[in-house]
Amino acid sequence: MEGNTRAILVDITKCIGCRSCEQACKQIHGFPMDSEKKLSPTALTIVEEHGDRFVRRMCMHCQDPACASACLVGALKKTDAGPVTYDAAKCIGCRYCLVACPFSVPRYEWTKLVPYVKKCDMCAARQAKGQPPACVEACPVQASISGNREEILEEALRRILASDSKYVKHIYGSEEAGGTSVFFISDVPFEKLGFVAAPKQPMPVLTATALGDGPTVILVGGSLLAGLYWITQRRALVALAEAQEKSLKERN
Amino acid sequence: MAAIGFPKISFWRTVVAVIFAAGIYSMYARFALGFQASTNLTDPQPWGLWVGLGTLCGVGLSAGGFAIAAAVYLLGLERYRPILRTAVLISFLGYCTVCVGMLYELGLPWRIWHPIVMWNRHSVLFEVSWCVMLYTTVLALEFSPALLEKLPWVRVRELYLRWHHSILIALVLAGTLLSSMHQSFLGGLFLITKGRLYPLWYTPYLTTMFYLSAIPAGLAVTIMAIYLCVRSLNARVDMSILRDVSRVIAPLLAIYGVFRVVDLINRDALQYLWMWREETLLFWVEIALLVVVPLVLLNMEKVRNNPMYLYWTCAVIVAGFMTNRLNVSITALQASSAVYYVPKWTEFAASFATIAAAAVAFRYAVIYLDILPKNPPQQRWMVSSPAAEA
Numbered sequence: 083m084e085g086n087t088r089a090i091l092v093d094i095t096k097c098i099g100c101r102s103c104e105q106a107c108k109q110i111h112g113f114p115m116d117s118e119k120k121l122s123p124t125a126l127t128i129v130e131e132h133g134d135r136f137v138r139r140m141c142m143h144c145q146d147p148a149c150a151s152a153c154l155v156g157a158l159k160k161t162d163a164g165p166v167t168y169d170a171a172k173c174i175g176c177r178y179c180l181v182a183c184p185f186s187v188p189r190y191e192w193t194k195l196v197p198y199v200k201k202c203d204m205c206a207a208r209q210a211k212g213q214p215p216a217c218v219e220a221c222p223v224q225a226s227i228s229g230n231r232e233e234i235l236e237e238a239l240r241r242i243l244a245s246d247s248k249y250v251k252h253i254y255g256s257e258e259a260g261g262t263s264v265f266f267i268s269d270v271p272f273e274k275l276g277f278v279a280a281p282k283q284p285m286p287v288l289t290a291t292a293l294g295d296g297p298t299v300i301l302v303g304g305s306l307l308a309g310l311y312w313i314t315q316r317r318a319l320v321a322l323a324e325a326q327e328k329s330l331k332e333r334n
Numbered sequence: 335m336a337a338i339g340f341p342k343i344s345f346w347r348t349v350v351a352v353i354f355a356a357g358i359y360s361m362y363a364r365f366a367l368g369f370q371a372s373t374n375l376t377d378p379q380p381w382g383l384w385v386g387l388g389t390l391c392g393v394g395l396s397a398g399g400f401a402i403a404a405a406v407y408l409l410g411l412e413r414y415r416p417i418l419r420t421a422v423l424i425s426f427l428g429y430c431t432v433c434v435g436m437l438y439e440l441g442l443p444w445r446i447w448h449p450i451v452m453w454n455r456h457s458v459l460f461e462v463s464w465c466v467m468l469y470t471t472v473l474a475l476e477f478s479p480a481l482l483e484k485l486p487w488v489r490v491r492e493l494y495l496r497w498h499h500s501i502l503i504a505l506v507l508a509g510t511l512l513s514s515m516h517q518s519f520l521g522g523l524f525l526i527t528k529g530r531l532y533p534l535w536y537t538p539y540l541t542t543m544f545y546l547s548a549i550p551a552g553l554a555v556t557i558m559a560i561y562l563c564v565r566s567l568n569a570r571v572d573m574s575i576l577r578d579v580s581r582v583i584a585p586l587l588a589i590y591g592v593f594r595v596v597d598l599i600n601r602d603a604l605q606y607l608w609m610w611r612e613e614t615l616l617f618w619v620e621i622a623l624l625v626v627v628p629l630v631l632l633n634m635e636k637v638r639n640n641p642m643y644l645y646w647t648c649a650v651i652v653a654g655f656m657t658n659r660l661n662v663s664i665t666a667l668q669a670s671s672a673v674y675y676v677p678k679w680t681e682f683a684a685s686f687a688t689i690a691a692a693a694v695a696f697r698y699a700v701i702y703l704d705i706l707p708k709n710p711p712q713q714r715w716m717v718s719s720p721a722a723e724a
Binding site: 085122123125151156157173175181182186188190192193195200278279286287289290291295299300303304307314315317 | 352366367368369370375377378380381404408410418439440441442443445446449450452453455456457458460461463504507510511514515516519522523524525526527528529538541557589661667671680
């Protein structure tokens, strides 16, 4: 399973800002072709300019995604193949995934009367047929490459550790939110390129402890309350019996 | 009853009518025009007033029902039985507003039933939705005798009431557990926003904080409602019960305050208390209204023994509680989302209309059902009732 997990590597030093990835993404989804500045329901990946660097933004496809743990109906899922996919037929539109995502990726169709969540699915359908994601295929300079997650990580490491390397010694995505399936390497510190300092642990861990308390609360709380009720009842019975006894004695 | 004519135009009736009119437009805007026309929500601020006020405050302020029910049935504190039905009614109506609010808040409200068949037990929201569904059912059952005892068919009535009596303790027990769980899980919703929720509010103990603050706030709402019933609906209540409830509220608030302080110290977050930021100001407003001012006021015998002072003290608690919930759900996320969210007027109107509907329903329930004992009808000049002065 782990061996077949797909991933994307974006090498920021190679990106020339041609926006072919944006265009390919819009084309495959049938969105209007105008370039957009920010992620939107009709722009699932965009290229941001930070000084003279170009940074792609898209869903990070976390290994243990916050959105998938947050979604109450399980519309968002981490697939074995790597992509985090969205089942629009299940979605009820609560938007907890937007709240939960540490990278603020999912978008909502605020303008529509029947609104859905929109986010990159790493071209899950294409990848299932053995094709690369549309954005990767469109990149003329291989700034984005895709492949097996292990091999992609090795490649990133190889580039960073090369003798003439100018790269920052960090693969963004290797530990963010417990690890993702989209990686970035750069020669400019990531915080200067608009990358968020996401927590290092898998996000669902944060809620798992609270949820894990549920059964304990029911068991311990339930017995405690039942016990209290029993005591209350018992006291009432004893008080009643004492009163009866007293009245009996008085009568004698 | 007098002949039905056109209702007199009074101040409160006008207010309610205006709120309903605005609410009807909001309903149209939300369901016929969509989110963009009816809200100021955006991708960086996907949850707004409807979650903050409608859900978080709605559920929290409805905590009085389970607290009083547990006190009377499980702890045997018979002292509070006279206000039990009122407390349960408030909770029931409160949860009704939450459920109606959900229809506004969900993007695809006709799928509100999905969580019943589509499960994700890793989701805090899943647990919350189940608890709210179950507890609303429990509240409806707990309250049902007040309605069904008015049935004219004796046999059906007796049968129902006997059945109800046999399951009552189980209901109260289940209700207490369900309430305790989802009051805290509402705080748990925000645990996943680590790194983005402002440090004055983000704590691993958000669940505990939400639970501890909900009970005193729910009790405060109960006191306020009963005071209003006595003042304007001719209800007869021993006001010393309210004083005793307030004696419970004070230590609960104190415990909550201590938890907040200890938590801030533990997390090394004291530095944020004095930063010149909007968050700091709103944090202090929250602490002042929810903890400091009520504790000072409730410490005064004059306040505890005077229903009107008590009413206003409880109003301060409720205001503080609402500030807290809105801070967690809106203020605390503003810095990281870089969006300054101010709700659209239609968001306010929709929320207020739902609350107003619940208030109207409460009023008629108290008038027509046996929720609270009533004084015999009096002449207008006699209305300052002896109970109110007691």
